[in-house]
Amino acid sequence: MDIDYTLIYGVIASVVSAVIIAAVTRRLLGARVGWPRAIIVSGVALFAFGPVGLWVARQTGLVRGETITVGTAEVLGLFLLGFCWALVACTAVLVILEALVPTGTFSSPLQWPRAIRDAARRGARYAHLSWIVASSGLSGVLRQGPRSERFDEALVRMFERAGVSFVKLGQLLSTRQDVVPPSTARALSRLQSEAEPAPTADILGVLAQDWGKDPDTVLARFDAQPLGAASIAQVHGAQLQSGLEVVLKVQRPVAQASVRVDGDIIMRFARTSERRFGWARELGLAALAGGLVKVMKEELDYVVEAGYTRTAARLLAPSPDLVVPQVYPELSSRRVLVMSRLSGVPVERGAERLSPERRTELARTLLQATLSGVLVDGFFHADLHPGNLLLLDDDRLGLLDFGAVGVIDQETRTLLAALLAAIVDDDNVAAATALGMAFDLPADVDRRVLRRELGRIMTLVHTSGEVGATLFTELFGLLRAHHIAVPGDVAGAFRTLASVEETLKVLDPETSLLKGARAVMPALIKRLTEPEQLGRKLGAESLVALSVARRLPERGEVISNALARGEFSLRTHPLADLGERRWLRSVLDDAVSGFFAAVLAVIAVILAMTPGGGSLTPELGLNQIAAAVLGLVAVVLALRVLVRVFARRSSNGD
Structure with a gap:
């Protein structure tokens, strides 16, 4: 079979050219644009450059029929100008894409299956929660928030119907009387964590997955009736093969996925509420929700809880009347916590x-x-x-x-x-x-x-x-x-x-x-x-004070010399913070760039509309070529300003 090396070389050259164009385009933007989209946009521009360039050449009289009407030097110069405009077109497309769908909005292809699954769950959950919010009466009082007499009861009804994650969220929120009104905290404190036990087969399945072996090889007895069943986990009594009586805190199989999906929904709702409702902004709802969701996710990791339990046992050891269960770390995992009974x-x-x-x-x-x-x-x-x-x-x-x-x-x-x-x-x-x-x-x-x-x-x-x-x-x-x-x-x-x-x-x-x-x-x-504890604190503080004291004579000498020469002066820096200076410098740079872009654009338009100045062809004058060059610079400056403004707004959380 004959191999068409010309096609292979053409594809390789096109890919290399697209990568080069993408790199130049990213440099023009001055921003970290995703490589995949930059290469795709550059590849499309590369393949479109030939047909579009030929059409422009025919319209401007540079090519008539099959004949080029200008010299080699002019062809190379105009080709370079056209190529630069192609780069600017790529840059403009990338700016639009970044404004609509910023880089990082979508995960890598390897993560798409999980992302699609989570999106489907989130969509179904959104629909379910929308019905719950409407049926609980919460949607009618959201605008007034806690100021409405019906808000607290509606919020409790919504949390009760919304399931595991929201019950836990409500319980956590009821403890934050520093941020929610007392009436709301009291209403949420009525939320009960007791729930119907999960099927025994599901619990044993979690044990088998996390232990990597059949639970019967570890346990001599497993009490199917739980000692307690909450929204996130349930506790069972058991006996190890060694005869030790233990309790098993086992996470419900759906807890991780439920908290992940609901946590994302809660954060979206909190951010939306802050934009729409004054009470949510006063409450700092997004930050509050973020903290509570973080606590919920941390409480799902029983390795952390096992560490906390061991720390508590060590600190309470001097008080023999207080007993903390012993943790068995070799049998504990993120979803299973095994402790002495x-x-x-x-x-x-x-x-x-x-x-x-x-x-x-x-x-x-x-x-x-x-x-x-x-x-x-x-x-x-x-x-x-x-x-x-x-x-x-x-x-x-x-x-x-x-x-x-x-x-x-x-x-x-x-x-x-x-x-x-x-x-x-x-x-x-x-x-x-x-x-x-x-x-x-x-x-x-x-x-x-x-x-x-x-x-x-x-x-x-x-x-x-x-x-x-x-x-x-x-x-x-x-x-x-x-x-x-x-x-x-x-x-x-x-x-x-x-x-x-x-x-x-x-x-x-x-x-x-x-x-x-x-x-x-x-x-x-x-x-x-006590002296020992104060001594430890004073030790570190003394070292810091010593370092400061050793510099005082030198600084005192500098000040006294300046006073003796009459050169001592005080200067204040309204923008002493480095971040503030950088911000101001970036704003001034963008203002100057925007001004020059506007001036160059106006000059380019005037030149494009002004006849004379010599011509290469009857259709193309030197004024129009100069207008194209100035317009190119103006567009590049304007695009860079736009990208920097978007980046600054994004970093400020707007």
Whole structure:
């Protein structure tokens, strides 16, 4: 069989030429345009260049019949000009494509099957959720938002009907009283996570997939009836082949896909709501939804929860009355968590059997461990309600479910300790100072009003003798009223302290968070200020101070010499930030480029319409050729300005 090498060489030359043209076009744009679209557009332009160029040559008299009417030098120059216009045409097409469908909008072909599957699921889910939103009455009150009397109930109905992910989202949102109104938080707190158990075969299938073996080779017994079934996972009792009693927390098979699809829908809805509704912008709905979706996805990874559980066991080791289940990492995975089984009953049912002294002792131990986790260690159980506590058979407390924990940095812990100590001592001046240092206060906050309102809340707390949910509800309302943002983990710390109050009342009705904090805070403050801990902090700070001090003599000498010579001056930089200078420079560059593009375009139009100046052919004058050159430069400048403006808007999130 004869091989047509001419065709092969032609294809290779075309591909190489298309790649070169694509590279030049990307360079002209000054932006990272996707290679596939750049090569496709350049290839189309390359194949169209011959026919289009010949048509233009005939129209301008450069070619008559089969004869070229101008010299070789003129042909080469005009060919180069035409080729440049082809490049500009490619650039214009790419700019339009980037504006309509930015690079990165679509995944690589290898990811298309999954993307198509997810898109189909998302489309079906959109239709289902649209019906749920309409039937629950939420669509009629979205514009007013929480200001509508019917909003809270409609929101709860929608979350209840929408399934696994939305129930979990509602539960998380109910704990963020720092950003949602109290009425909305109370309504969402009624959402129940209990659900119909998944079929036993499905649960065993998850175990087999994650263990890579038949569950019967690992388990001597598996209790088909779950101990509890929630929206995301369910818990089963079991016995290992070694005879150890364990509990298995197994994720529902559909949980991962459900949260992935619903999480994307939630984010799209939040961004759309911010654009359309004022209440959503005030709430910062997109950022709030992003944080909650992130938490939902993190809670789906039981490897993380296993690590949290082991950390909690290590930190609580000095408190023998508090027990954390042992994790078996060799049997745990992202969807399966295997832990030792704690034998006991819910603390509400078992507290009556304890002596008053033991109940008081356990309440104090629990409070001290909770405050120590929040204020000293910076790691704490963020969902410490009575349902997550067991009274064990040996009269100790078992802590369950470390899927939600809080982590707080050292500086914030110190400030929270100061805030809580001030609240306990009824010192609103110190409390307001600690509050202002712990959180970023807006520039327009009236600190005197803030201090007075905080003092009023503290007075009511001390009058009632309780710090629990009332204090934190009032405190969150105060922060919302002054538009003070609270980090999620700090809000989790407040929530934990509020929920532990409820548990303290179950253990010992005579105690309270305020009373207990008064008893344990001196010991915690002593731990925070003990010489060894302060010495470690001062060590790092001393090294920094030493580096600064060593530079002071040199800088002092420079200043004193300048003063002696009368050359000392102060200069201010309104645009001291490098990012601001770059932004201003880019705006000025674009303005200058746009101005020159407009000037060159006007000159090109005038030249194109002006006869004379000599001619190459009766149809083509030198003025028209000059107009084509100037127009080419004008279009390139204009396209670059457009691309830079789009890029700047995209980076600003507009």
